[in-house]
Amino acid sequence: MSEQAREFALNEFFKAPQHLQQSDQTSATPASVTPALHNFHQWRDHLPDRAYSLLTFALLLVIWYAISAFKVAPELFLPSPAAVLRKFISVADEGFVDASLLAHTATSIARVLVALILATVTAVPIGIFIGLNRYARATIDPLIDFYRPIPPLAYLPLIVIWFGIGETSKVILIYLAVFAPISISTVQGVRRVDQSRIRASLSLGANRWQLIRYVILPSALPDVLTGIRIGLGVGWSTLVAAELIAATRGLGFMIQSAAQFLVTDVVVMGIIVIALIAFIFEWGLRRLQKILVPWDEKT
Amino acid sequence: MIKLDHVGIRFTGKEQTLDVLSGINLELQDGSFTVVIGESGCGKTTLLNLIAGFESPTSGHLSIDGTPITGPGADRGVVFQDDALLPWQTVKENVAFGLQLAGNSKAEREQQAHKYLKLTGLEAFTDYPIWKISGGMRQRVGLARALAVDPRFLLLDEPLGALDALTRARMQEHLLHVWKHSGKGMLMITHSVEEALFLATDLVLLRARPGRIDSIRQLDFGRRFAEGESARSIKSSREFVELREQVLQELLTQEGVPV
Numbered sequence: 001m002s003e004q005a006r007e008f009a010l011n012e013f014f015k016a017p018q019h020l021q022q023s024d025q026t027s028a029t030p031a032s033v034t035p036a037l038h039n040f041h042q043w044r045d046h047l048p049d050r051a052y053s054l055l056t057f058a059l060l061l062v063i064w065y066a067i068s069a070f071k072v073a074p075e076l077f078l079p080s081p082a083a084v085l086r087k088f089i090s091v092a093d094e095g096f097v098d099a100s101l102l103a104h105t106a107t108s109i110a111r112v113l114v115a116l117i118l119a120t121v122t123a124v125p126i127g128i129f130i131g132l133n134r135y136a137r138a139t140i141d142p143l144i145d146f147y148r149p150i151p152p153l154a155y156l157p158l159i160v161i162w163f164g165i166g167e168t169s170k171v172i173l174i175y176l177a178v179f180a181p182i183s184i185s186t187v188q189g190v191r192r193v194d195q196s197r198i199r200a201s202l203s204l205g206a207n208r209w210q211l212i213r214y215v216i217l218p219s220a221l222p223d224v225l226t227g228i229r230i231g232l233g234v235g236w237s238t239l240v241a242a243e244l245i246a247a248t249r250g251l252g253f254m255i256q257s258a259a260q261f262l263v264t265d266v267v268v269m270g271i272i273v274i275a276l277i278a279f280i281f282e283w284g285l286r287r288l289q290k291i292l293v294p295w296d297e298k299t
Numbered sequence: 300m301i302k303l304d305h306v307g308i309r310f311t312g313k314e315q316t317l318d319v320l321s322g323i324n325l326e327l328q329d330g331s332f333t334v335v336i337g338e339s340g341c342g343k344t345t346l347l348n349l350i351a352g353f354e355s356p357t358s359g360h361l362s363i364d365g366t367p368i369t370g371p372g373a374d375r376g377v378v379f380q381d382d383a384l385l386p387w388q389t390v391k392e393n394v395a396f397g398l399q400l401a402g403n404s405k406a407e408r409e410q411q412a413h414k415y416l417k418l419t420g421l422e423a424f425t426d427y428p429i430w431k432i433s434g435g436m437r438q439r440v441g442l443a444r445a446l447a448v449d450p451r452f453l454l455l456d457e458p459l460g461a462l463d464a465l466t467r468a469r470m471q472e473h474l475l476h477v478w479k480h481s482g483k484g485m486l487m488i489t490h491s492v493e494e495a496l497f498l499a500t501d502l503v504l505l506r507a508r509p510g511r512i513d514s515i516r517q518l519d520f521g522r523r524f525a526e527g528e529s530a531r532s533i534k535s536s537r538e539f540v541e542l543r544e545q546v547l548q549e550l551l552t553q554e555g556v557p558v
Binding site: 194196197199200201202203204205206207210214215218221293294295 | 351352353370371372373375376377379380381383384385386387396397399400401428429430441444445448
């Protein structure tokens with residue numbers, strides 16, 4: 001290629017296409033002006049964000065597939081997507097270490113939900129109490145601040161010593177992990193209640209109990225739900241970690257057993273199931289927030 | 300009648316004490332429309348908060364019909380600048396909220412709420428969620444909610460401050476309409492001289508540092524409107540314009556120092 005020709009090519013390459021210069025000042029893209037690419041740019045600009053997110057996962061899947069198809073990594077380290085899918089079907093059908101996939105999953109979810117319900121019915125009233133009472137705040141806040149940053153797995157051994165390795169200790173562990181975010185969010189919600197909303201209700205004749213029931217609790221609900229959402233995420237990751245250490249059933253236990261026998265496809269499949277459930281929790285609670293507190297983003 | 304007798308409120312800080320209000324003597328008659336006007340920081344809102352019972356005076360006495368005021372109560376309805384409505388309730392539920400607190404039956408609540416929704420022109424929006432209606436409508440809901448518990452007095456803390464000029468003018472007329480038809484005693488805080496003149500039967504001018512009453516004027520522009528004269532003709536009449544200029548001049552003038 002001659003010097004001239006190269007210069008021309010470079011110029012052409014870095015010159016923004018005419019149609020983009022007019023319509024899209026901010027993202028002048030080096031591309032030649034073929035109709036196909038023109039269409040691509042238009043199509044790209046109109047794609048919703050969600051499509052890009054899906055594309056990321058599709059790309060990841062392709063890379064994963066390519067790695068196993070070209071035998072870059074041995075099957076033992078990274079089983080193919082097809083193998084993992086087959087394992088998903090067979091474990092769902094026949095089970096793994098004495099329990100079906102459904103049983104492992106149900107056990108894990110039940111543990112989290114029991115702990116979540118217990119935490120909600122205790123943390124919300126305590127949060128309201130702390131939020132309304134100066135002395136309660138001074139007394140209880142330091143306790144929560146003290147234990148909240150401790151990784152739950154650090155006190156799991158102590159809980160096992162006290163309560164054994166049965167269901168109780170796991171529920172207590174999750175309960176402790178979930179309690180802090182819910183109570184902290186509730187306190188925040190209570191303290192953020194609009195002062196004139198409270199004054200207006202007092203002027204309408206509300207007594208203290210009515211104020212809590214009809215004004216403070218619903219005002220704090222958006223924050224309470226956020227706390228529950230965060231708590232559920234924390235609880236789920238704590239649970240799976242706890243099951244890796246001490247359990248005879250559950251998704252964490254399933255992965256741990258599979259790892260001991262180097263059944264990598266079950267490990268990968270288990271991780272994906274855990275991620276999917278976490279995703280469904282998050283999505284479900286966001287939906288719930290939209291349904292229960294539709295005014296939250298609008299006021 | 301609400302009576303303020305040598306009422307003062309003093310905030311004691313670390314470095315200085317501040318007399319927010321001092322030596323306030325004021326009587327709010329039943330059926331009167333008292334409007335308080337004054338520069339920022341003269342204690343207008345504090346005065347309203349004292350009467351509402353949200354704050355306590357450090358000196359003097361407040362009473363309603365001879366009974367000392369010790370806290371908020373359903374005999375004094377309050378309408379706030381930010382509407383202070385409950386967003387999870389519908390328009391009707393908000394209006395009926397005070398009746399719900401008082402333990403009235405559902406049928407009673409419906410009936411009362413309907414009456415005040417009609418008075419405030421909100422019938423068409425009965426079942427709307429609060430976050431779907433406009434600012435002017437929200438203020439009317441706040442007004443209807445305060446009226447629905449049938450208070451002796453209505454205290455309005457700059458209720459029209461956040462509205463655009465057109466909605467504001469409509470709401471002023473609407474307030475006079477409600478005042479005439481409900482017969483409540485009203486106390487309103489405002490920054491707008493024109494609004495104050497148009498609405499007040501008693502116009503109270505406050506001075507700052509310490510917050511105190513400078514003058515009380517008896518006016519009848521609001522009554523004239525209530526009796527059928529048009530708002531435009533009142534607001535452009537010679538007395539109105541002259542008085543507006545005079546009050547503005549007084550507000551702009553520091554004590555003894557003409558601008």
